[in-house]
Amino acid sequence: MYSIERAMGVYKQYVRNRARPEGSIAEAYIINEALTFCSMYLRGVETRFNRSDRNNDEVGSHPHRQLSVFQCVGHPIGKKDIVILQPSDRLKVEWYVMNNCTEIQKYLDEHMRELEAKGITNLERQQEVEFPSWFKTRV
Secondary structure (H helix, E strand, O other): OHHHHHHHHHHOOOOOOOOOHHHHHHHHHHHHHHHHHHHHHOOOOOOOOOOOOOOOOOHOOOOOOOOHHHHOOOOOOOOOOOOOOOHHHHHHHHHHHHHOHHOOOOOOOHHHHHHHHHOOOOOOHHHHHHHHHHHHOOO
16 A cells, blocks of 8 residues: 555645646646656666666675675665674584585585595585585685
8 A cells, every 4th residue: 555655645746736636647647657758768868767776786886806605785774783603503604605606616516526435425414514624624
């Protein structure tokens, strides 16, 4: 219902002649639609179709980051809150970052081959446990 209420608020702002509000709303709506349609074909003029977003989080506004997992753009919302992770949670976070970083994929494959050579049965779980320490000594 909120979106309808918001639209009605915009339509109420279109009223110029209080004696005939429906006509004012219809006239302003048609003008707005016509200008919107025409603005789709304008080049070199800022319109609602080619302007940047209000909350622009483009990569150019952030310092260059080396690893792909840190390339996401955005900014935190709300109050900054410092959380100290438990050791088990920290290991899960480290594994998530390493497992989703394309630059580390060749090391993940190398470690997987080493585990296969050892004849370990549950490879994924074993890699999750051993890889962070193996990677630290390897690099």
